Amino acid sequence: MSNNKPKLLIVEDDPGLQSQLRWHFDQYEVVVAGTREEAIAAVRLHEPPIILQDLGLPPDDEGVDEGFRCIREISTLSPTSKIIVMTGNADYENAVRAVAMGAYDFYQKPVEEETLDLILQRAYHMHSLEEENRIQQEQDITPLNGVIACDPSMLKICRTIEKLAPSEVTCTLTGESGTGKEVLAKALHRLSPRKDNRMVAINCAAVPENLMESELFGYEKGAFTGANKRTLGKVETANGGTLFLDEIGDMPLPLQAKLLRFLQERVIERVGGREEIPVDVRVVCATNKNLQQMVAENTFREDLYYRICEMEIRIPPLRDRQGDKLLLARHFLKKYAEQNNQTITGFTSEATEAIEAYSWPGNIREMENRVKRGVVMCENKQISSEDLGLISEESLNLNLRQVRQNAERAAILRAMSMVEGNISATAKLLGVTRPTLYDLIKKYNIQLPND
Ligand SMILES: Nc1ncnc2c1ncn2[C@@H]1O[C@H](COP(=O)(O)OP(=O)(O)OP(=O)(O)O)[C@@H](O)[C@H]1O
Ligand SMILES: [Mg+2]
Structure with a gap:
């Protein structure tokens, strides 16, 4: 029966100890092996995270050779399994040799269940940590967590992000829709010293123009009808962290001036407020618009462009x-x-x-x-x-069957037209029998001239 208990393989030839241990460790799914061969078979089958192994195994019950061989084979077969070796109480030297050989820990008999419990729990905990770590590493194909890429220009971008992360440089990520601008902005934040504070995003294309200022800078109570309590804007909420201005190319011109002022002075004024409030944020922008072209067309402020593009990162399209x-x-x-x-x-x-x-x-x-x-x-x-x-x-x-069928149908039609629809003559021309030709005519739904 499979269940969610962690597996524990007990390699022990003494039937009395076998059943004592099996009964005691009921929080594990226990598998028992009495010889090295059985142990190896069990490791293959069950891949147990923890193995409790006696050093004296038959046929060498009194010695340790068979036990050592078992450790060596298990470590090769399943290097992530944690082997805990049990030895006789005066056998410290062999216990240490076992650890040198790849065992995780040792325990000197006689069996004391509580102590063994602790050793096993610790081994199991270590094993889960290592497992988590291994899974994490498999996911990390690029140096940036969650960013999958092997293209040289993408790898270069990943390195740039890593280098920029500790700085305060204002970066703008540009690229077509769906190229991963947000993914990279998040990576930049995660790698920065601000990672324990928030990254607050505002989508400039999604906020109506008349609400943009209060959305960015917040408002005081009574600033306008419906403003019944002081509300912080995105910039202020991001204090200490990162402010992600997504779709910055869609920021309305009047707001561009206000944003520029904030970027230069690093203070905000809430709508309806008179106080200047200092805010410490790292700014990251993204857009799929061509900002340089917008500057040329006077739809994006040139001074703002230079301010946000201290570093522009162009993300290539997938193709x-x-x-x-x-x-x-x-x-x-x-x-x-x-x-x-x-x-x-x-x-x-x-x-x-x-x-x-x-x-x-x-x-x-x-x-x-x-x-x-x-x-x-x-x-x-x-x-x-x-x-x-x-x-x-x-x-x-490119579908070969389809190509063949098209060619076959075309050949039949041509042959038929050459002999004015005479079936016997067509069959002869094509080198097939009359019944075969009839089958093909039916298959390709070809109209006979006298139909
Ligand atoms: N290199 C990558 N590895 C793995 N997933 C990625 C990668 N790049 C993008 N993605 C995934 O693709 C989707 C789109 O990415 P993202 O939202 O970052 O794109 P975008 O450039 O901000 O797009 P838009 O301009 O439409 O806002 C997301 O689900 C993201 O997780
Ligand atoms: Mg996006």
Whole structure:
């Protein structure tokens, strides 16, 4: 029966001790092995996080050779398992040798259940910590947590983010929709000394122009009808942390002037207030607009542009990233297959080609959505381009069966027209029998001239 108790393998040949330990450790799912061979088989089958092992195993009950061999084999087979060795009470030297050989800890008999309990709990705790750490490291493909990339220009951006994080430089992330501007802004915050304070985001495109000022700087009671209590704005709430001005290109011009003043003076005035309140925030901006062009068209203030673009980070679209398309596709496949408890092994070769060939106008967001949909639609072990919704004229032509069928139908029609629809003559021309030709005519739904 499988349950959620942690597994514990007990390697002990003494039947009396076996049952004593089995009864005592009922908070674990106990598996017992009496010999080295049984122990190895149990490790393969159960992958126990903790193993309690007697050093004297048959046929060498009185010695330690078999016990040492068992430790060596288990450490190779399952290096993450924690082996706790039990020795005779005068056998300190062998206990230490066992640890040198890869055992995690030792315990000298006679068995005292409470002490053993503590040792096992500690071993189990260590094992879970290491396991968590290992999973974390697997997720860290780039140096930035949560950012998946192998494209050289993306890796360079990751390094830039790491370098900028400790500074107070105002950065602006630009790039098409769905390229990961917010993901990178969050990474910047997490790596900065402000990480324990908040990152407050304001989406400048989503706030109506007449509410923008109070949204940013807050208001005093009575500042306008409905202002029945003092309310802090986003800038003030971000004090000590990071202020993320998303879609900064959509900031209305009058507000651009007020924002610039804040960036220069680092003080705010709440709407309806007279006090100047100093605020300490790191500012990060993002936009999918071309700010330089907006400056040229006088829709974005040039002085504000220079102020926020102390460092501009241009994020390339997914179609220009080398190796990232499949890397991300596989990442999302794994994520959503696990979430849906589905065993999907990968993408069909035609889906792989489609992923590489497609232009991904919605970038990573589109990739995530298509793969998520693919996992749901998938009826086999592999996701097809159809599951991803990536069937194009082009990929149809790459389907060999379809190509063959098209050619076959065209050849039949040509042959028929050459002999004016005479079936025997057509069959002869094509080198097939009359019944075969009839089958093909039926299959391709070809009209006979005299029908
Ligand atoms: N390198 C990446 N690795 C893993 N996931 C990513 C990566 N880049 C983006 N994503 C994911 O793609 C989605 C879109 O990312 P994000 O919101 O950061 O894009 P954006 O550039 O801010 O888009 P928009 O301009 O539309 O606001 C999110 O779900 C995010 O988690
Ligand atoms: Mg965004």
